[in-house]
Amino acid sequence: GESVGLHLPTLSVQEGDNSIINCAYSNSASDYFIWYKQESGKGPQFIIDIRSNMDKRQGQRVTVLLNKTVKHLSLQIAATQPGDSAVYFCAENMGGNTPLVFGKGTRLSVIA
Amino acid sequence: GAVVSQHPSWVICKSGTSVKIECRSLDFQATTMFWYRQFPKQSLMLMATSNEGSKATYEQGVEKDKFLINHASLTLSTLTVTSAHPEDSSFYICSASGTSGFWTGELFFGEGSRLTVL
Numbered sequence: 280g281e282s283v284g285l286h287l288p289t290l291s292v293q294e295g296d297n298s299i300i301n302c303a304y305s306n307s308a309s310d311y312f313i314w315y316k317q318e319s320g321k322g323p324q325f326i327i328d329i330r331s332n333m334d335k336r337q338g339q340r341v342t343v344l345l346n347k348t349v350k351h352l353s354l355q356i357a358a359t360q361p362g363d364s365a366v367y368f369c370a371e372n373m374g375g376n377t378p379l380v381f382g383k384g385t386r387l388s389v390i391a
Numbered sequence: 392g393a394v395v396s397q398h399p400s401w402v403i404c405k406s407g408t409s410v411k412i413e414c415r416s417l418d419f420q421a422t423t424m425f426w427y428r429q430f431p432k433q434s435l436m437l438m439a440t441s442n443e444g445s446k447a448t449y450e451q452g453v454e455k456d457k458f459l460i461n462h463a464s465l466t467l468s469t470l471t472v473t474s475a476h477p478e479d480s481s482f483y484i485c486s487a488s489g490t491s492g493f494w495t496g497e498l499f500f501g502e503g504s505r506l507t508v509l
Contacts, residue, residue, distance in 0.1 A: 287432050287433075315500075320482075320503070320505065321502055321503060322397070322484050322500040322501050322502045322503045323435070323484070323500045324500075325499075325500075368434060368435070376422065376423040376442075376488045378425050378437050378440055379425070379437075379486070379498055380437065381427075381434045381435045381436075382434065383433075383434050384433075384434050
């Protein structure tokens with residue numbers, strides 16, 4: 280099912296610290312998960328993805344963790360920078376040409 | 392990466408008029424395109440799924456006569472907001488999925504079109 284919120288939670292972190300953004304998904308049949316970054320007035324920007332047969336995937340400064348048991352997804356950003364300030368959305372689908380269902384989003388605010 | 396272009400990026404119109412938003416895949420053939428709507432401080436809500444050459448599939452609660460979607464070619468889908476009203480003001484975002492060569496499930500998003508209806 281969809282997870283849509285009316286108000287975005289906010290995470291404030293000091294520049295240089297690590298950030299952890301969490302997401303709970305609802306569809307146990309989801310096979311594919313993506314984290315997107317969205318800056319004001321722009322479309323979503325792909326950050327990192329993970330398939331359901333994995334529990335961890337690392338990119339440059341970012342790590343995605345997947346816990347299928349509790350249907351939880353997290354995005355870790357190392358050494359957070361001011362340019363990381365944005366809204367972050369997790370998204371899920373069942374693979375193939377199925378639509379992505381977006382989570383409610385978290386606003387990350389980096390304090391310089 | 393693949394590029395999806397939306398046009399216009401910003402449009403202001405009078406109530407009662409119709410507005411067309413274009414979504415183009417610039418360097419790949421998009422067999423499937425998705426249209427999302429996003430209200431301020433909210434998440435993206437799927438409106439409809441369109442496959443090239445066939446009728447769009449609308450999500451529950453989305454009026455198909457209000458939001459006309461056409462996907463006549465593998466590189467272009469259009470969303471027409473008919474007889475727009477102020478409550479239609481929103482950020483509309485398209486995304487496209489390609490054929491072989493793309494990771495399963497990966498979509499490429501346009502930059503969005505902000506519609507303001509006066």
